[in-house]
Amino acid sequence: MADKVRVRFAPSPTGRLHIGGARTAIFNWAFARAMGGTFILRIEDTDPERSTEENVQVILNAMKWLGLDWDEGPEVGGEAGPYFQMQRMGTYTEALERLKERGAVYPCFCSKETLDAKREQAEKTEGGYAGYDRTCRDLDPAEAQRRIDAGEPHTWRLKVPLNHGPIEFNDAVYGHVSFPADVMDDMILVRTDGSPTYNFAVVCDDANMGITHVIRGDDHLSNTPRQILIYEALGYEKPTFAHLSMILGPDGKKLSKRHGATSVEEYRDRGYLPDAMVNFLALLGWSLDGETTIMSRDVICSQFSLDRITKKDAIFDETKLDWMNGQYIQKMGAKEWVELSRPWLARAHAEGYPYVYTAIVPTLDPNAPADAEEVEPLNEEQLAAFEDSYAADPAFYEALYPLVSERETSLTECESKLAYMFWGPCVLLDEKSVNKILRKDGARADEALAACREVLADEGNEWKAEVLEEKCRALAEPLEMKLRNLLQPLRVAICGNMVSPPLFESIELLKRSDVLARIDATIAEVF
Ligand code: GLU
Numbered sequence: 001m002a003d004k005v006r007v008r009f010a011p012s013p014t015g016r017l018h019i020g021g022a023r024t025a026i027f028n029w030a031f032a033r034a035m036g037g038t039f040i041l042r043i044e045d046t047d048p049e050r051s052t053e054e055n056v057q058v059i060l061n062a063m064k065w066l067g068l069d070w071d072e073g074p075e076v077g078g079e080a081g082p083y084f085q086m087q088r089m090g091t092y093t094e095a096l097e098r099l100k101e102r103g104a105v106y107p108c109f110c111s112k113e114t115l116d117a118k119r120e121q122a123e124k125t126e127g128g129y130a131g132y133d134r135t136c137r138d139l140d141p142a143e144a145q146r147r148i149d150a151g152e153p154h155t156w157r158l159k160v161p162l163n164h165g166p167i168e169f170n171d172a173v174y175g176h177v178s179f180p181a182d183v184m185d186d187m188i189l190v191r192t193d194g195s196p197t198y199n200f201a202v203v204c205d206d207a208n209m210g211i212t213h214v215i216r217g218d219d220h221l222s223n224t225p226r227q228i229l230i231y232e233a234l235g236y237e238k239p240t241f242a243h244l245s246m247i248l249g250p251d252g253k254k255l256s257k258r259h260g261a262t263s264v265e266e267y268r269d270r271g272y273l274p275d276a277m278v279n280f281l282a283l284l285g286w287s288l289d290g291e292t293t294i295m296s297r298d299v300i301c302s303q304f305s306l307d308r309i310t311k312k313d314a315i316f317d318e319t320k321l322d323w324m325n326g327q328y329i330q331k332m333g334a335k336e337w338v339e340l341s342r343p344w345l346a347r348a349h350a351e352g353y354p355y356v357y358t359a360i361v362p363t364l365d366p367n368a369p370a371d372a373e374e375v376e377p378l379n380e381e382q383l384a385a386f387e388d389s390y391a392a393d394p395a396f397y398e399a400l401y402p403l404v405s406e407r408e409t410s411l412t413e414c415e416s417k418l419a420y421m422f423w424g425p426c427v428l429l430d431e432k433s434v435n436k437i438l439r440k441d442g443a444r445a446d447e448a449l450a451a452c453r454e455v456l457a458d459e460g461n462e463w464k465a466e467v468l469e470e471k472c473r474a475l476a477e478p479l480e481m482k483l484r485n486l487l488q489p490l491r492v493a494i495c496g497n498m499v500s501p502p503l504f505e506s507i508e509l510l511k512r513s514d515v516l517a518r519i520d521a522t523i524a525e526v527f
Helices: 019-034 053-066 084-103 112-125 139-149 198-208 218-236 264-269 276-283 297-303 319-333 333-351 382-392 393-403 413-417 431-438 445-457 465-473 482-496 503-509 511-527
Strands: 006-009 038-041 103-107 155-158 167-171 175-177 187-192 215-217 240-242 359-361 428-430
Touching: 006 019, 006 139, 006 198, 006 215, 006 431, 019 038, 019 053, 019 240, 019 297, 038 465, 053 276, 053 393, 084 103, 084 187, 084 198, 084 218, 084 428, 103 139, 155 218, 167 240, 187 198, 187 465, 198 218, 198 297, 218 240, 264 276, 276 297, 276 319, 319 333, 333 382, 333 393, 359 431, 359 511, 382 393, 393 413, 393 503, 428 431, 428 482, 431 445, 431 465, 431 482, 431 511, 445 465, 445 482, 445 511, 465 482, 465 503, 482 503, 482 511
Parallel strands: 006 038, 215 240, 359 428
Antiparallel strands: 103 155, 155 187, 167 175
16 A cells, blocks of 8 residues: 555444444554554544533543553644544535535435334334335425425435445455445434434545555455445545454453453553553454563564464453563653552551551452452541652652562552551451461461561670571571571561561561561450
């Protein structure tokens, strides 16, 4: 193709950006980048009830969060604008005039009631409705004009050529596709109120914006032959079509709410990284080489090609997404981790001293579903307290990153995994850990705690993880204790449970006085 690639993502702003829409956006964006082309964002806001300003913002924010920058569209403008369909009404009127001049449309005066009655009748008696019966197609033009002039309500219908052979096109994904034209009825292009129908508006926009490739979900595959008829009627060259297969849940059924989160926003709120989402979604139906799974935006944007899109349905495997997210968390670095983890670090911070006290608390069910929507938001005071704490000591927050970087599959996890870092002199002791470690028969946990406490209280020992760990480990021999029995009680006393992030690295980040206070509080609570 000689022309420069121009592609568009054309969401109807009726709510959140769904996973399927995000995948379509990513494919268009990556294709534009790989081809040195232009990525256009067009808002299809012709449904006045659902297309609210707020919904537009939701889409734009999701696009920005994913890092899918558009070259033309809302906020950035461009020569082919405006980029909201509601602002393009004049162009649909012009296109209708063009079709009238070419004799490719006709006014239809049949009322909705008449059409409904005919449809009902046909369904009963003729075993099926074959579409509009073309009553108005052969009206005398002068008579039609007279009725228009008299103000009679009318739609404009496409005059589908009667001798049209099959409608054929080469889909970049599906290959050669053919639809019989004689089953296409004379579809309405412009309604009685003058508004364009979806198929008409899309074709006008794609043609006027110079779109070279239409990449979209295969739920639009059946619209494509209709749109091709409109291109032909207008005398415009049609773009290349690429229809993307469905996204299915792991059970093989169409992805839906039943499978969990379905919008980009929900994934953001559940602690997924934009880079991981883009990587994961790019692989829903496309592959670099059939094996590479982790790839940067740069790789996706330079290597993306339509010929590596599969027409097989894509499976949305959340376990793989979790794994991928974990990989990205491991690599992201402390600064970015803190930046993106702020909402959950703020929650961990809010759980802390002076609101927390020392107690034995029931063990949480690790399999309980994490329900992001049910979490109560922090109040202003809690948020401000976190901001103050962060501003006072950003290095502390960055130092938390290595404690969890290899353990998180989602950023939300720092809330539960790191809460103990904010408990000051208190500790919430997990019941199961207390029973298994501190109250274990014959394990001498009280002795172990007392001995470790002495090491930690000794001001002569530098407050460094390696030093403290070495000195504590050295107690095993004189006490004749297994390392496990020596150090696990300390872990429970400091972190609250037996499966915490690294113990001595945690201790180094805490105040000596708080560490000692936690040991004392634990001894008092348990023994
Ligand atoms: N606005 C349509 C939708 O959200 C997309 C139209 C198209 O891509 O042709 O489904």
